[in-house]
Amino acid sequence: MSDLVQNWWQIDDIDSIDTPALVLYPDRVKHNAKALVAMVQDASRLRPHAKTHKSREAARIILEAGVSKFKCATIAEAEMLAMAGAKDVLLAYQPIGPKVERLLALATKYPDVTFSCLTDNIEALEHIDKVFGEAGKTIPVYIDLNNGMNRSGEPDAAKVIKLYEEGVKLKHVIMKGLHAYDGHIREADFAERTKHCNEAYASIEAIKAELMKKGFNEPIIIAGGSPTFPIHAKRENMECSPGTFIYWDKGYSDLCPEQPFLPAALVISRVISLPTATRICVDLGHKSVAAENEIGRRVYFINAPELTPVGQSEEHLVLEAGANHPYQVGDVLYGMPIHICPTVALYERALTVENGKITGEWLNVARDRVISV
Secondary structure (H helix, E strand, O other): OOOOOOOOOOOOOHHHOOOOEEEEOHHHHHHHHHHHHHOOOOHHHEOOEOOOOOOHHHHHHHHHOOOOEEEEOOHHHHHHHHHHOOOEEEEOOOOOOHHHHHHHHHHHHOOOOEEEEEEOOHHHHHHHHHHHHHOOOOEEEEEEEOOOOOOOOEOOHHHHHHHHHHHHHOOOEEEEEEEEOOOOOOOOOHHHHHHHHHHHHHHHHHHHHHHHHOOOOOOEEEEOOOOOHHHHOOOOOOEEOOOHHHOOOHHHHHHOOOOOOOOOEEEEEEEEEOOOOOEEEEOOOOOOOOOOOOHHHOEEEOOOOOOEEEEEOOOOEEEEOOOOOOOOOOOEEEEEEOOHHHHHOOOOEEEEEEOOEEEEEEEOHHHOOOOOO
16 A cells, blocks of 8 residues: 555545544554554564554554554553453553552453553552552552653663662562653654664663663563654564554654555545635634644645645634635545644544545544543
C-alpha cells in the first residue's frame, strides 16, 4: 500500500455523514500495525501505547499483528485493553489516591491479565504496596525516569537506585525495571535525533548496570515514543513504546518521514458559511480537532491545502481562501489532524471507511474516564 494512492481518502457516500466527524481507514490501520512489527526483529520487544486509538478494534488489530504487551495512560485505557484481549498492560502513570484502588479493582476483575504501573517516589510506592497488600495481591512496578522530558519521573540516578532498593524490600510490589519517555527528542534531522536519543539512553543503561552490579536481576527497560522508535527498534533487551503509529498524523508525517506509517484517521468537515468575499467558515472548532498548537498547526486539509486558518472557536474554523475562491456552502473538506491523539479523545466514535464506503463505527470506549471500575 502506498501513501501516494490518489484520493485514498475519498468517501463515496459522504452525503450520509454528518459533520464534524472522525473517520478511520481500517486497511491503513492494519498496514501500520504490520509495519510496526516489521521494524523490530522480535515482536515481544513491542509495548505500544493505547492513548492514540482508545478502541478495542484497533487494539485487536495490533494483537493480531503479533503484539502481546501494551502501555496506556488511564485506568479506562487499561480496561479497554483487557476487554480487547491483552494479557500484559502497563499503566504508564504513577497511580495516586483513588487511582490505586481502581487499579486493584481492575486487577481483581481481570485476574488473567498482568497489570503493572510506574512510580517515582517512595511515598507513592509504599501506598501502592499497602493497598495491594491488604487485598493479598502483588503488582509489578517500574521506576519512571526523567531523562529530559521534565514532567514526571526521577532525574537523579542515585535516587533511582535508592528507590529501587527500597522497593525490593516491600512485600507486595515487584520491582521489574525502568521506564523512560523521551518525547522531548523531536529533531527533524534524523541523525541529530539519533544522537540525542542515544545520549539519553546511555543514562538509562548506566542505571541498569549499577543495579545489576548491586546484585539485582536484570531490569526491564521500557523506553521511547514515536519519533525515537526507529532508533530504539535497533537495540536489544529493551521494549519500545510508540503510540501514534496506529493512526499517524500530519505532525509526525512531517517530522518523521523515515517511518513507514500511513495516515489512517481524518476529520471531515463542511463549509457552513461564507463570511467575506475571501473567507470561508467550516464546522471544525476546538471541540472537533486538537487545538493545543498555534492555529496554523491544527489541521491540514488534504483536498484544500491552500486554505489558511485565521480564526477558531468552539464550533467554527474560519479559513482564508483568497479572492475568487471556488468554495460553496456544503463543500466537504478532508482534514488530517496535526495531532491525532487528543483529536480522537474529542469523539465518542469513529466511522470506518473501506473501499470508499462507510462500513461501520469503532467506539473510542477509553475516551471515558471510567468504563466499569
